[in-house]
Amino acid sequence: xxxxxxxxxxxxxxxxxxxxxxxxxxxxxxxxxxxxxxxxxxxxxxxxxxxxxxxxxxxxxxxxxxxxxxxxxxxxxxxxxxxxxxxxxxxxxxxxxxxxxxxxxxxxxxxxxxxxxxxxxxxxxxxxxxxxxxxxxxxxxxxxxxxxxxxxxxxxxxxxxxxxxxxxxxxxxxxxxxxxxxxxxxxxxxxxxxxxxxxxxxxxxxxxxxxxxxxxxxxxxxxxxxxxxxxxxxxxxxxxxxxxxxxxxxxxxxxxxxxxxxxxxxxxxxxxxxxxxxxxxxxxxxxxxxxxxxxxxxxxxxxxxxxxxxxxxxxxxxxxxxxxxx
Amino acid sequence: xxxxxxxxxxxxxxxxxxxxxxxxxxxxxxxxxxxxxxxxxxxxxxxxxxxxxxxxxxxxxxxxxxxxxxxxxxxxxxxxxxxxxxxxxxxxxxxxxxxxxxxxxxxxxxxxxxxxxxxxxxxxxxxxxxxxxxxxxxxxxxxxxxxxxxxxxxxxxxxxxxxxxxxxxxxxxxxxxxxxxxxxxxxxxxxxxxxxxxxxxxxxxxxxxxxxxxxxxxxxxxxxxxxxxxxxxxxxxxxxxxxxxxxxxxxxxxxxxxxxxxxxxxxxxxxxxxxxxxxxxxxxxxxxxxxxxxxxxxxxxxxxxxxxxxxxxxxxxxxxxxxx
Numbered sequence: 137x138x139x140x141x142x143x144x145x146x147x148x149x150x151x152x153x154x155x156x157x158x159x160x161x162x163x164x165x166x167x168x169x170x171x172x173x174x175x176x177x178x179x180x181x182x183x184x185x186x187x188x189x190x191x192x193x194x195x196x197x198x199x200x201x202x203x204x205x206x207x208x209x210x211x212x213x214x215x216x217x218x219x220x221x222x223x224x225x226x227x228x229x230x231x232x233x234x235x236x237x238x239x240x241x242x243x244x245x246x247x248x249x250x251x252x253x254x255x256x257x258x259x260x261x262x263x264x265x266x267x268x269x270x271x272x273x274x275x276x277x278x279x280x281x282x283x284x285x286x287x288x289x290x291x292x293x294x295x296x297x298x299x300x301x302x303x304x305x306x307x308x309x310x311x312x313x314x315x316x317x318x319x320x321x322x323x324x325x326x327x328x329x330x331x332x333x334x335x336x337x338x339x340x341x342x343x344x345x346x347x348x349x350x351x352x353x354x355x356x357x358x359x360x361x362x363x364x365x366x367x368x369x370x371x372x373x374x375x376x377x378x379x380x381x382x383x384x385x386x387x388x389x390x391x392x393x394x395x396x397x398x399x400x401x402x403x404x405x406x407x408x409x410x411x412x413x414x415x416x417x418x419x420x421x422x423x424x425x426x427x428x429x430x431x432x433x434x435x436x437x438x439x440x441x442x443x444x445x446x447x448x449x450x451x452x453x454x455x456x457x458x459x460x461x462x
Numbered sequence: 463x464x465x466x467x468x469x470x471x472x473x474x475x476x477x478x479x480x481x482x483x484x485x486x487x488x489x490x491x492x493x494x495x496x497x498x499x500x501x502x503x504x505x506x507x508x509x510x511x512x513x514x515x516x517x518x519x520x521x522x523x524x525x526x527x528x529x530x531x532x533x534x535x536x537x538x539x540x541x542x543x544x545x546x547x548x549x550x551x552x553x554x555x556x557x558x559x560x561x562x563x564x565x566x567x568x569x570x571x572x573x574x575x576x577x578x579x580x581x582x583x584x585x586x587x588x589x590x591x592x593x594x595x596x597x598x599x600x601x602x603x604x605x606x607x608x609x610x611x612x613x614x615x616x617x618x619x620x621x622x623x624x625x626x627x628x629x630x631x632x633x634x635x636x637x638x639x640x641x642x643x644x645x646x647x648x649x650x651x652x653x654x655x656x657x658x659x660x661x662x663x664x665x666x667x668x669x670x671x672x673x674x675x676x677x678x679x680x681x682x683x684x685x686x687x688x689x690x691x692x693x694x695x696x697x698x699x700x701x702x703x704x705x706x707x708x709x710x711x712x713x714x715x716x717x718x719x720x721x722x723x724x725x726x727x728x729x730x731x732x733x734x735x736x737x738x739x740x741x742x743x744x745x746x747x748x749x750x751x752x753x754x755x756x757x758x759x760x761x762x763x764x765x766x767x768x769x770x771x772x773x774x775x776x777x778x779x780x781x782x783x784x785x786x
């Protein structure tokens with residue numbers, strides 16, 4: 137199958153400027169040489185801790201940030217080269233859902249204005265057709281059409297997230313990038329939104345890039361999972377393979393750190409010592425080596441390539457080991 | 463089981479707002495035994511934080527405790543005056559907050575903030591206080607504590623700030639500690655570090671803890687017993703393992719089912735329809751009735767009493783689920 141999106145060696149460095157003339161004194165290497173393919177109809181999960189670059193990746197893909205280098209091929213064309221009207225037309229096919237439904241809906245617009253805005257931006261459909269589509273979409277995401285004259289503050293967090301989802305799929309996009317869409321929600325609401333996203337994917341044949349820090353949510357929703365650490369993908373595999381057979385020492389530590397529900401009180405044992413180093417001056421060689429349990433002297437010299445160690449299972453660690461599952 | 467350290471009976475806290483008096487807590491009762499960790503879990507607005515603030519005497523206007531008792535070693539915390547409270551806080555009861563960046567004073571160094579309470583409650587000289595504070599920082603696993611002593615909060619990472627706040631809370635060796643979502647703002651690997659530290663300190667100092675979180679995983683690993691709260695009331699209280707294995711309140715059962723669990727695949731997550739009622743629209747009788755599959759006419763008539771169905775297992779429901 138042809139990939140829908142092909143990301144090659146994508147990097148985004150944010151310059152740090154100081155002094156009177158704002159000389160560039162360094163950079164935050166938020167996203168560092170990331171490559172992957174995304175196939176039509178699948179859900180790819182991006183997991184990692186704060187500062188690993190997962191949100192930067194999402195934002196760079198919709199060109200909210202211009203990448204420092206690398207290539208993004210979307211529907212067979214070079215997405216980074218597009219400009220003006222071409223870019224706008226193509227953007228219709230990539231939509232985004234943000235984490236905080238309180239910040240992502242304009243408080244001074246009614247729901248009707250918010251939901252018809254995508255049509256106005258792209259000059260699509262007549263007024264009556266817009267109204268019909270918006271009403272239909274409200275029903276699809278489980279909200280009453282009579283809410284259309286209300287303002288965002290009149291809705292709960294879960295309802296707002298339904299509205300953001302409605303807005304993002306009104307244009308029938310091919311790819312939806314969801315950046316922590318359920319992190320701000322209570323657990324009982326989280327389940328409703330996750331189910332809604334699954335239903336919509338089937339109904340509209342959507343491809344999801346699902347960004348989250350929560351491995352159990354990612355396991356529930358995603359077909360394939362990429363684990364990120366300090367701007368790089370350290371492991372990429374199908375869901376079953378990754379959870380049955382995690383190979384990168386960081387993936388293993390991350391899984392071990394998740395509190396388990398319902399097994400009763402147990403002695404906690406931190407799986408990783410120390411903290412994530414600064415992306416301004418990441419450790420030499422493998423970024424993970426200062427915290428790694430299986431490090432060798434060569435780890436501080438060269439960053440290991442992401443290589444295929446089993447069919448469709450990629451790991452960036454020459455000393456990876458299989459076997460230890462949950 | 464050992465004797466109770468804290469007995470909360472019918473705690474009622476009201477917020478007097480322009481929209482009217484809102485009962486944020488409406489009859490919360492529980493006991494914490496000496497040396498035990500009691501977890502309190504619930505969704506936003508269920509009153510888990512208000513419970514802690516009420517016990518600590520930290521409620522801001524327009525909130526006020528309007529009923530009930532909270533006996534700590536036989537002394538009713540709720541009847542203390544502000545001066546009496548100041549003698550109890552930090553020394554007998556202490557609290558750790560969710561967001562260390564807002565709970566710590568940004569213009570004082572970490573050391574000054576720990577010293578401050580030592581001066582308040584003991585006769586230590588500045589040199590002795592400094593020594594004790596540095597020992598506390600070392601105890602919570604902060605590397606190079608002498609240096610950190612003179613750092614400001616913004617110079618520390620999130621995990622280190624949380625460690626500093628734990629050091630501060632434990633500086634006077636309180637016998638009762640309230641931890642309000644202490645790991646919610648942290649990444650999972652850092653959360654595991656803080657929980658490990660927390661457990662070892664709790665054991666070492668023999669502290670009694672009220673641990674509040676919305677995370678069912680964290681609560682299940684750290685607590686001896688768990689209380690589930692819903693819309694300002696206690697819904698269920700039981701030993702941790704029993705609560706998750708055999709929840710008797712329909713809300714607890716749905717809540718436990720609605721979270722994705724690692725290694726347990728389901729195609730669709732069972733959900734709880736609707737949303738938590740706001741305090742203004744809490745229905746008469748059971749607050750959960752409109753979302754409950756077992757609802758009957760009885761549920762709207764009276765608030766179900768919080769009853770002990772089997773030894774140590776309390777449920778506030780007219781139609782509790784069968785024990786498993």
